Amino acid sequence: xxNYTNPVIPGFYPDPxxxxxNEDYYLVTSTFEYFPGIPLFHSKDxxxxxxxxxxxxxVEQLPLANAGSSGGIYAPTIRHHDGWFYVVTTNVSGGGxxxxxxxxxxxxxxxxxFVAQDGIDPSLFFDDDGHVYFxxxxxxAEGEGIYQCEIDILTGHKLTESQFIWRGTGGAAPEAxxxxxxxxxxxxxxxxxxxxxGHMETIARSTDPYGPFAPCPHNPILSNRSMKSSIHATGHAxxxxxxxxxxxxxxxxxxxxxxxxxxxxxxxxxxxxxxWTSDGWPIMGHNGQIEPVMTRPQLPEARWPYKAIRxxxxxxxxxxxxxxxxNPAPGSWSLNEQPGHLVLRGNxxxxxxxxxxxxVGRRLSHFLCNIAAKMxxxxxxxxxxxxxxxxxxxxxxYDLAIKRIDGQKKMIxxxxxxxxxxxxxxxxxxxxxxxxxxxxxDTFTFSVQQGSTTAAILGSGETHLLSTEVAGGFxxxxxxxxxxxxxxxxxxSMFDWFDYxxxx
Numbered sequence: 445x446x447n448y449t450n451p452v453i454p455g456f457y458p459d460p461x462x463x464x465x466n467e468d469y470y471l472v473t474s475t476f477e478y479f480p481g482i483p484l485f486h487s488k489d490x491x492x493x494x495x496x497x498x499x500x501x502x503v504e505q506l507p508l509a510n511a512g513s514s515g516g517i518y519a520p521t522i523r524h525h526d527g528w529f530y531v532v533t534t535n536v537s538g539g540g541x542x543x544x545x546x547x548x549x550x551x552x553x554x555x556x557x558f559v560a561q562d563g564i565d566p567s568l569f570f571d572d573d574g575h576v577y578f579x580x581x582x583x584x585a586e587g588e589g590i591y592q593c594e595i596d597i598l599t600g601h602k603l604t605e606s607q608f609i610w611r612g613t614g615g616a617a618p619e620a621x622x623x624x625x626x627x628x629x630x631x632x633x634x635x636x637x638x639x640x641x642g643h644m645e646t647i648a649r650s651t652d653p654y655g656p657f658a659p660c661p662h663n664p665i666l667s668n669r670s671m672k673s674s675i676h677a678t679g680h681a682x683x684x685x686x687x688x689x690x691x692x693x694x695x696x697x698x699x700x701x702x703x704x705x706x707x708x709x710x711x712x713x714x715x716x717x718x719x720w721t722s723d724g725w726p727i728m729g730h731n732g733q734i735e736p737v738m739t740r741p742q743l744p745e746a747r748w749p750y751k752a753i754r755x756x757x758x759x760x761x762x763x764x765x766x767x768x769x770x771n772p773a774p775g776s777w778s779l780n781e782q783p784g785h786l787v788l789r790g791n792x793x794x795x796x797x798x799x800x801x802x803x804v805g806r807r808l809s810h811f812l813c814n815i816a817a818k819m820x821x822x823x824x825x826x827x828x829x830x831x832x833x834x835x836x837x838x839x840x841x842y843d844l845a846i847k848r849i850d851g852q853k854k855m856i857x858x859x860x861x862x863x864x865x866x867x868x869x870x871x872x873x874x875x876x877x878x879x880x881x882x883x884x885x886d887t888f889t890f891s892v893q894q895g896s897t898t899a900a901i902l903g904s905g906e907t908h909l910l911s912t913e914v915a916g917g918f919x920x921x922x923x924x925x926x927x928x929x930x931x932x933x934x935x936x937s938m939f940d941w942f943d944y945x946x947x948x
Contacts, residue, residue, distance in 0.1 A: 462682050499544060562606075641677055818941050
């Protein structure tokens with residue numbers, strides 16, 4: 445039997461949800477304050493995934509002006525019914541729970557259709573009799589737990605009042621509900637324990653979609669808590685029956701880089717087989733645990749084309765890996781201003797602000813990798829800077845940049861760790877520079893090369909100082925090109941290419 449390696453989608457891709465249409469599988473994840481929102485992946489074999497688009501691609505669908513760090517879009521659910529794809533989610537910074545729909549997974553997706561039920565982590569269930577049920581996790585009139593109503597799927601209007609249906613097994617933060625109908629039972633699966641080291645997945649069932657729900661006698665059905673494992677915090681799962689009849693689950697998990705346990709890649713997407721007991725209860729993974737290497741699905745392997753290391757910015761649009769920090773400011777980036785280059789124009793927003801600086805980044809998805817970019821930037825005003833950032837949030841980031849200081853062009857390396865900041869400054873010559881970051885499990889090393897000289901190391905920073913355990917929040921590290929002009933308008937920074945070379 446062949447194996448696969450977890451995570452199947454590495455890097456900051458949390459809260460996965462999955463659906464199947466014939467022999468095709470589609471998966472979505474959370475994006476929080478980043479834009480476009482909700483990446484959509486496609487697979488033929490559940491192991492090899494390729495991003496084919498984003499669900500929320502306009503400011504009208506995804507306003508992020510009020511989204512602070514780890515605000516914005518929380519956990520989505522994807523479902524397919526009667527020829528339509530539906531993605532339901534929460535914008536915690538603007539509007540609440542809503543869904544969009546499309547005939548094609550690549551889009552275009554509709555304008556948001558809002559549902560007047562509080563909470564987060566919404567889900568949809570289409571019953572055989574035409575009823576459509578909407579679930580969310582909320583702290584409502586009957587306490588913290590899962591609430592449900594019926595909706596008109598065309599309008600989002602509630603057809604019933606919201607009703608409390610289950611509070612889980614006693615773990616903290618009962619959330620991420622998904623309702624399924626399997627062999628005559630309604631199964632309600634949720635996450636408990638918080639998206640932390642005590643995370644777990646539990647399930648209950650009933651003969652009625654409103655319950656009462658009887659909990660599984662061997663809950664939790666998934667948890668890596670208290671395990672000596674490279675994988676922790678597993679939970680927030682979704683079930684799918686493959687086209688060969690077998691069942692699988694996708695879920696989130698984390699991979700701490702070292703001890704004491706701290707993770708900086710974010711919450712990632714994992715895959716686990718699902719078996720069923722003789723009395724009809726699911727068990728995920730190996731006795732409820734996910735392992736780094738597991739037996740792959742018995743489906744024909746379907747690999748996607750190899751992804752190039754270098755982006756030359758010679759296409760008319762950015763690749764799907766690239767994301768912005770909140771809605772990008774008009775005029776802050778261009779692929780047309782200097783053909784074959786990504787041009788950034790800094791504004792008054794810096795990396796230390798909860799705003800929308802000139803920022804184009806991609807997720808750090810590997811412990812070991814080399815990142816490099818060739819940039820031409822001749823700053824014209826003191827304080828203007830542009831370069832690369834290893835970015836967790838506005839209070840935790842490492843920056844390698846060219847900056848104008850007292851009328852001189854300088855190269856700087858900056859560490860921002862909460863209220864602590866260090867900055868190292870060196871002379872910088874005229875012309876382009878190649879900015880380089882070497883990522884290892886414990887350390888980022890920053891260097892710069894100009895002309896024919898060898899690369900000079902400017903400094904390093906520990907990975908754990910940008911980890912979730914230190915920096916907080918729900919996201920992962922983004923490796924980004926950025927620019928900042930304190931006056932609000934500065935010279936363009938022109939990026940000729942960007943390399944992302946995985947080494948692990």
